[in-house]
Amino acid sequence: MNGRSTVNRLLLGLCGVVLLGGGLLILTAGFDLYHRLRLSPPAGWPASTTHDVLLSNADRVRWSDQGWWWWPAVIAVLALAAILALTWLLAQLRHRPGAVHLGGTPPPESVELRGRALGDAVASEARALPDVEQADAHLAGRATGPQLHVALTLTDHGLPAPTLQALCRGPVAHARESTGLTRLPTHALLHVGRHKARRAE
Template sequence: MTPRTVLNRSLLALAGLVLLGGGLLILFAGLDIYRRHDLIPPVGWPLTTPHDVLLGAADRARWSSQGWWWWPAVIAALALVAVLALWWLLAQLRQRHPGALPVGGTPPQEGVELRDRALSDAIAAEGGALPGVEHAAVHITGRPAHPRTDITLALTPHSAPGAVLDTLCEGPLRTARRSTGFPNSPQMHTEVRLRVAHHKPHRAQ
C-alpha cells in the first residue's frame, strides 16, 4: 500500500467518522431519543430536542455584531472548504486504471491486449519471489498508451536494497516491458518503493 493510498484512506475514514457522528447526534435530537430513553447528550451540544436549532436568534445577533466582515468570511471559508474537497475528489478520479494495455505498441498489434490486473499480478508474483524480498505489491494506473507502475517491495532485514533493485529491473520489469512490446520505451514509467518488513520477536527456548 503506497503512502498516498494510506493518506487517502485515512482522510476518508476520518471524514466518514465525523459525518457519521454528527449525523447520529442530529438524528437523536430529531427523534427526541435523549428524552425518551433518559440519555445525557454531549456537553455543549446545542441540538437535544426536535425544537432546537444550531444557531438561535441570540447567537446570530451576537455573531452579526462582530462586524460586516463576519458572515462574508464564514461564507468564503465554507466555499474554500467545498472547493478543496472537490479538488481532492477530482484528483482521486484521475488515478484511473488503464484496463487493457496494448501489446506491441499503440494501436496493439493484431488487436492483442493485456489486462493491467494480469500484468500487475505477474510482476508482483515475480517480484515477491526475488531473493531478499518478502512481499511485493504492484499497482498500474494511467492511460493505456502511458501506463504508470507503482511497486512496493517489503525487504527482509538483511537484504541489500541496491541488489534487489537491480534484480527487479533485470527480471520482472524487463519481462513486463518485453511482454507489452516496449522493451526500451520511456512511456512505461515505473516507481519503486523499498521498505523493510517488520518481524515479531521470537521467544528463545
C-alpha cells in the same frame, strides 16, 4: 468494473440525482405546473408557486437564532465538502490505464491486456524474489505510454541493491517482453521491514 469505477459512478449518479431534483423543483415552481395541472403539492413543499422562495424570511430568522455555533458549523461542513470534492477530483487526475495494447501501437485487431492483470502479475512475481516480504504493483500514465509503479517491503535482513537488480532483471523485464513495449518506465519504492526484538542472554 473495478472498485474505483464503481465509486465514481455512484458519486456521479448521486450528484446527478440531487442536481436533477433541485432543477425540477425550481422549474415546477417557475412554470407554476401545480396550478396548471391542478395538482396539490405535498405538505411543507418548499416551492409550489411562482411567488415562493426556497428560504423564507422566517426560515432565515429561525436558523439565525440557533446560537453562535450554528454558522461556524455550517462553514465547517461546507469546507469539508469542498475538500472532499477537491480530493476526489485530484484522484481522477491520477489516471491509471485500464488496459495496455500488446505489441505497442495497436492495429484495430490488436489484443489488450488489463492494467490490473499486469500489475498483479508483476506483484506476484516480485513476491517470489529473495528477501521480499510484500509487493504491490500498478500501472500509471496513459495506455500508449504506461508507467509501472512497484512497492516492495524487504525482510529485516534484505538488501535494497540486489533486490532492485533482481526486480529489473525479473518481473520488470518479463512485463516488458510479454507486452511488447519498447519502453516501460518503472518507479520502485522499497521499504525495509521492522527488525524483530531479540533477547540477549
